[in-house]
Amino acid sequence: MSERSLRGTQLGSRSLESEQGxxxxxxxxxxxxxxxxxxxxxxxxVEADVPAQWDSGTHGIGVRVDGGEAEEEETKPVRTHWDMLLERRSFEELQVLLDERLEFRRAGGVTKGH
Incomplete structure (x- = not known):
């Protein structure tokens, strides 16, 4: 039934809106x-931040003719897992945790079945 209701409307080929106004x-x-x-x-x-480079698609990267300089964005340094861990705990706290886990492991606290 829905196929019949769209017949003859040329859906997608013509816009019903005008460009007037x-x-x-x-x-x-x-x-x-x-x-x-x-x-x-x-x-x-007019409000856009114009980039200093643009890919032409066929000839490669083009540089602005009017000399607009590329603005260097402030990038954060890459944080590793270790850096984030040190933000939460001091090295001394980490050493205590490591010693506790090693002691637990050596005492047989973790077995294959668990």
Missing amino acids: VEPAPRQMVEYRCEDGHTFTVPFS
Whole structure:
């Protein structure tokens, strides 16, 4: 029944909305140049943070022609499991825990069946 109700509507091929009264967002055109000399422009919103590099898709990475410098993002140093463990416990506390677990293990506290 649902197949019949959609017949003849050309669903997906035509929009029922008009573009009357629709204003696109303000844009800026930014020009990029690849290493091989190929130049291309990319439209960005006026409010967008424009990247210093953009992939052209065919000629590789292009660099902004107007000289916009790449802003280095502040990155956090990679934290290892050991670093996070030391944030929660001191080295002395860890040594005590290790000694307790080793003593428990040597006393036969953990067997294969458990």
